[in-house]
Amino acid sequence: MDPLALSRLQFAVTTIYHFFFVPLTLGLSILVAFMQTLYYRTNDETWKKHTQFWGKLFLINFAMGVVTGIVQEFQFGMNWSEYSRFVGDVFGAPLAIEALLAFFLESTFLGLWFFGWDKLSKRAHLATIWLVAFGSNLSALWILIANSFMQQPVGFVIRNGRAEMADFFALLTNPNLWTQFPHVFFSGLATAGFFMLGISAWHLLKKSNVEFFRRSFQIAALAGLFGIALVGLIGHNQTQRIVQSQPMKIAAAEGLYQSEDPASFSLLTIGSLDGRSEVFAIRLPALLSLLAYNKFTGRVEGIDDLQAAYSKQYGAGDYLPPIPWIYWSFRAMVGAGMLMGLLALCGLYLAMRNKIESNLLFLKILPWAILLPYLANTTGWLMAELGRQPWIVFGLMKTEQGVSNTVSGAAVLISLILFTIVYGALMVVDIYLLRKFATSDPMQAAHEAAY
C-alpha cells in the first residue's frame, strides 16, 4: 500500500467533503444576517421567522463545516509532514492567524447568537450574527492566503533547506489571492442563493406559506444572480491571470496540446485515457486567445511545450497534471455556473413580474438546481488543486516530496476507511435533517434558543 497515493486520496476526500459545507456557510451567514437586519429595521415578525427558519438550516450546515474543518488543520502534519517542515515557516502563520482571528470569532458569536435571542438587546443580537458572517468569510480569506502560497509562492526565500517567510505583506497581496478569494466569496453567495431559491420554490409549489416564501425567493434570486454574475466575471480575470502564473492548468483545462497563436477554444476534446494525447477535437478558432487576452490574437502555451519547458527548468520529469480531470472539471464548473446564471435571471424576471407561482415547471426545476452550485464548487476546487499537480507548492516542491515519511500505508488506509465511513454516515444524517427542516412549516416552528 502506497502511503502517497492513499494520503492524496484521503486529502481529496476530506477536502472535497469539507468544501460541501463551507460555501453555504459563507453565503448563508450573510443572507441570514441580512434578513435579521430587515427584522431589526422593520420590526416585522415575518423577518424574524425568516431569520429563524433559514438560521436553523444554517446551523446544521455550519456544524458539519466546523467538525470537518478540524481534520483539515491536523492532516497537514499527520499526512504531509515533510511539506509542513518545508513550508511551515510561511504556511503555518496564516493557519494560526485564521484560528485566532476567525475561528474564535465565528464560534463564540454563533453561540451568542443561537442562545442569546432573549439575553441580548436586539441590536447586540443583530451584531452577533454579522460577526459570525464576518468571521466565517474572514476564515476563508486566511485559508486562501495559505492556499495561494501553494498556487503562486510569493514573499519567501529558500534558506536552511526550507521556504522561509521574507515578506508577510507579499502573502497578503498575492495576486492569486485577490482573484481566488472573491471567486470563492461570491460562489458562497451564489450557493446560498440557490439553496434558498430551491427550498422557497418547493414551498411555493406546495402552496405552503406563499407570502413567506415569495419574500425569500426574491432575496435568493437577487443574491444568486449577483453572486453568480460576479463569480463569472472574476473567474474570467482569474483565468487570464492563471494563463501567466500556471499556464499548464489552463492548457489542461482546454486540452490544448500544441501552443497556438491565436489559440482555439475546445468545444469537445477526447483524449487518450491517460490524457497524454489528443484523439479527437472540435475547436473554435481564436476564442481561447480572446478569453485569455481579450483580443483575437495571443499565444497560449500548449501542454507539450510546457512539459518540455518545465523539464528544462526543473529537471527531467513528468509535469503533466491529470488532464481529463481538469478538462472536464473546468467544463462542469463553467457549465453549471452558466446554467445558474440563466436560472437566477429567469427567477428574478418572474419575481419582478410577480409571476413566480404561476410557472410550475420552473418551480419544479429549482429544488434540483440546488445541486448546481455544489457541482461547480467541487469541480472548481478539483481544477484548482489538480491543475497544480505535480506540485504541492508550484515550482518549489512536488506533492510526492511532501508526504509524511513515517506514516505507513496501513495507517493511512485505516484513517481513509474511518473518515469515509463517518463522513458517509454523517452525509445521510445531514441531508435527512436539512430536508426535514427545509420542508417544515416556518410558522409552526417553535422558537428555540437552546439545544
Place this chain on the structure above:
Amino acid sequence: MDLNTLWFILIAILFAGFFLLEGFDYGVGILLPFLGKDDEERRVIINTIGPFWDGNEVWLLTAGGAIFAAFPHWYATMFSGFYLALLLILIALILRGVAFEFRGKDARPGWRKFWDWAIFFGSFIPALLWGVAFGNLLRGVPIDARMNYTGDFFGLLNPYALLTGLYGLVLLIFHGASFLTLRAEGEIAERARAVAARLWLFAVVLLFVALGASYALTDMYTKLGVNPGVIPILGGVALLAAGWFLRQKRDGWTFTMTAITIVTTVFTIFLTLHPRVMISSIDPNFSLTIYNASSSPYTLRIMTIVALVFVPIVLAYQGWTYWVFRKRVSKKSLKA
C-alpha cells in the same frame, strides 16, 4: 527573553486555556449519560455548555496552528508520529461536535440516545488521549536524528502514559462536575456534587502517583528539583482545597480550584519540557527544542505582533460570553 521562549509560553497558555475551558465540557460530556436520568435532564446538562463548547474547542485549533506557525518541526513530528492517536481524537471530535447540534433536532428516543453516547465517547476519548499524549511528551518518544518519530501507536500506550492519561481524564471529569454544580440547578447540581466528592479522592491519589512516577520515570526531578517550585505546589494545594470547598458547598471556589489545578498541571508539564518540545528517547541530542524546531525570527516576530493584538480581544469577548450566560440552566429555563 527571546521570541522562541515567548512562543513556547504562549503555546503553554493556549493549552492551559484549552484544558481549562474545553476540559469542563469534556467532563460534562462524560457525565451526561450518568447524571441525566431522562431526556429533559440531559438537555439541561448539555445546555450548561451549549453556548461555550465550540468557542472552547478553538483553543485547541489555535494551539495547533500556533505550533505549526512557530515550531513547524514540532508540528510535523508530533502530528505524523501520533497519527493513529490523533485520528481517534479527530473522529471523536467530529461526532461530538455534530452531536450537540443534531441531538435536539429529532424527538425519537433512539436518536437522542445515540447522540448522547456520541457526546460521551466524543468527550471521553480526547480527555483520555490528550493525557496519554502529554505523558509521552514528558517521557520521551523515539525520535531519530532526522526528527522522525520511529515508534508505533502501541508504543504510546505505555504504563506511564496511561497513568497520566487516567489522571487527566479524572481531573477533567472532576472539573466538569464542579462546573455542573455551578451552572445546573437543583437535583442535577446535587448529583454533580456527589460525583465530584467521589472523584476528588481519586484525583488526589492519581496526582500524587503521577507526580511520583514523573519524578522516577521522566527528568522532572533534574528539571524541577526536590522542591518543584511554586507552580506545581500550587496545583497540588488547589486540588486539596477543591475537596474542602466541595464539602463547604462553595461551588465557585471549588471550580476555581480545579481550574487552578488544570492550569498549573499544564504549566508544570511545559516547565519540565523546556527548552525541549519533544524529547527523544533514543538520544537527547535528537530532541526537538524551541530552537531547532522553530520558525525563522521574522515569522516569529510577525506572529508575536498578531498574537499580542488579538489574544486580548479574544479573551475579552469570550469572557463576555460567560458573563451573558452566567445564569444557571434549569428545566424551567429551557421551556421559556
